[in-house]
Amino acid sequence: MVRPQETIRVELEEYLWRALQVFNVYRLLVATAFLLFEQAGLTPRVLGTANPELYSWVVALYFSFAILMIALLVKRYPGYKSSVAMQISLDIIAIVAIIYASGEVNNGLGVLLAVSVGVSSLLIGNSKALAVPAAATIALFAQVFYSHYIDGLDSQFTNSGLLGTSFFIISYLSLTLAKRLYYTEKTVLESKADLASMEAVNQDIIQTLKSGLIVLDESLNIQMLNDAAWRELNMPSAPKMQPLKAISREIYLATKQWLAKPLTDSMLIKLASRNIELQLSFRKLGADEHNLILIFLEDTTKLTQQAQQLKLTSLGRLTASIAHEIRNPLGAISHAAQLLNESEGITENDKDLCAMITRHSLRMNTIIENVLNLSQSRPPQQESIYLESIITQVKKELLQHHDPQPEIDVLIKPQDIQVLFDRSQLQQIINNLCQNGLRYSLENTGTASLHIYAAYHSPSGQAYLDIIDRGKGVKEQYKDKIFEPFFTTSNSGTGLGLYLARELCQSNGANLSYIPLPSEGGSCFRIEFGQ
Incomplete structure (x- = not known):
């Protein structure tokens, strides 16, 4: 130099x-x-x-x-x-x-x-x-x-x-x-x-910021943006001096809204191109009509992951303190029901009541175990995984252990899709979603069938995985609740499967969402992996 x-x-x-x-x-x-x-x-x-x-x-x-x-x-x-x-x-x-x-x-x-x-x-x-x-x-x-x-x-x-x-x-x-x-x-x-x-020093500081930064002129044309913002905007070619509207319509509309009513300096938006949420913070430089606008972009994915870890930690402390107090009397109730069921002179109605007690005791015990597993889950050990290998493994296990024999169609395009994820957690998520899909397809059509499709979003290059069943689908009033803990429409479900699947996805920087299929019937659960 x-x-x-x-x-x-x-x-x-x-x-x-x-x-x-x-x-x-x-x-x-x-x-x-x-x-x-x-x-x-x-x-x-x-x-x-x-x-x-x-x-x-x-x-x-x-x-x-x-x-x-x-x-x-x-x-x-x-x-x-x-x-x-x-x-x-x-x-x-x-x-x-x-x-x-x-x-x-x-x-x-x-x-x-x-x-x-x-x-x-x-x-x-x-x-x-x-x-x-x-x-x-x-x-x-x-x-x-x-x-x-x-x-x-x-x-x-x-x-x-x-x-x-x-x-x-x-x-x-x-x-x-x-x-x-x-x-x-x-x-x-x-x-x-x-x-x-x-x-040069300022440019170096700006370019090394972890938060994205966009500088706009009074016409909302991009004057400068750092590397983090360039990545958040899906790496557009030659973005400088281009209209913000041509690069990101969502950020453009948010900026126009802020200029019209600058009541708050921050705003949360969702980028449809990458399916991520961004926290926008606005600042003005200058006091005349030729001032510049600074927009700070903060990807909330990491914040969500940190909040998720804190939530799981808090849940672990809570469940660890009460699990012992609940399982002991629950075990006593279940054992007493078994003894009562084996006693002489018990009527058939009483046996049915004992079976009900035993069945619901087992269900409560399963819920406690699921909550304990969720709260005690370790931090994800992420690695680069080929989707084809892990989907093939899950399909093989389902074909071996599911009765009746399921019909599972798999299409991965291209076949070398790689994602960054914890291998055991991804296998657990896919297996859970496939088990649900096969069960609902069997109930609705009499055939346990699934369609698994993996590809890249265009033009963002973000990998996603769809698991599609032939069930009745989720009713409109339940769509916003299916990922809540303990919510279920099944008499035998615990309501923690989808909740656990989404939590594990968020811990790995991915997102699990439900996509209705009204014309074809059935449901589609999509995992969108982080970049």
Whole structure:
């Protein structure tokens, strides 16, 4: 990872190279203007009057140098400091040579030299830049000296002195400005680097949150979401900047409801695509019409599992404390009924009453044992299980021990469906549901039959298992009660089978639900496994 200081240094160098490229563009434009004026015969009278041939050569070489510098700057050769020194040196030589070829210092060409001096101070940015006006002044005086003593022209030392003085003033002002610009730019880049670092930290915190987070704009378009929210929304492709309505209609409707009546900041919804419940928490960022909306997503599955474990623990404490007190007198009642049934002189009516006492005593004992088994159930030992193997095992046991011989159709599509579950608990759940289904099919049709179907939901990829019987189905008024403890419509049932099956499913992160089949008749119990 690049350190912030290193990043700042690299960006500052990038700005300096760009400034050097702009300066070379200026040089190319000046050289091109000189060249075009000469070729078109429009050269002003002050240019090249003293030595036209030298003027032509210098202009051509100056233009060629500007072209060459384009290629060198693209490759950034031979380095920034060397490039600056080379350009400034050749600028001084070329412009002084053009001044010499034009015959006078006060012909206005000194302005070009002043520009080069000022820009060089900005590009160098430290006290070394003062060497540039010194070199320009020396070159200018050397040109005047040569013109006066060798060519016999009029002395122009005063003008050269004034121009050299202006070079130092321009260089000093440019250097002061360069330092301020440098520190300003450095401060901006440091602030930018700090903001980028903070943004990276915030992004890392947001992405590692266990709760899902969605950020919406005022139009309810998704601006950002973390990995947890992406998974909760069934991993949509390219969700950013898409309308929330297109990604999750349930969350969209909940958000609209909250915006219309923000009486509470939380809401519980069910995602039909994954059959899970989500706790939504809403927050607003900003106080105007351009504010953002934060939505926190919390999957209640784990909370349900934790609550289930606490409930089972509490139930275990309760049943452990009262089981002994109930089973002792219950055993005494059952034993007394057996003795009474075996006594002499008992009538048939009394024997029937004794049998009733024994039968209901056994039923109460079964209920106590079921409650004890439920309360003392261990935490699930989840493992990856192929549904085909465990369904095949349950089917084999049912065919061996059920009388009459049942008809069980199994369809698993695809055959390699894997789920994360406690093996013994899943076998217990499937066996319980199959036993119920075979019994009700036999009562309704005279044939013990079942259809078992397993597949994946599309597009969520969530595995599910359907156990379908041919019974009469569950009456409408009982649909909301069949998973309650001790609720039963059978004279021989305890009312704990479906309750226990659902509790075990929830402990493993799955869900057991009832699906009526009014057109076909019968019932369908569906296990939807967690992802």
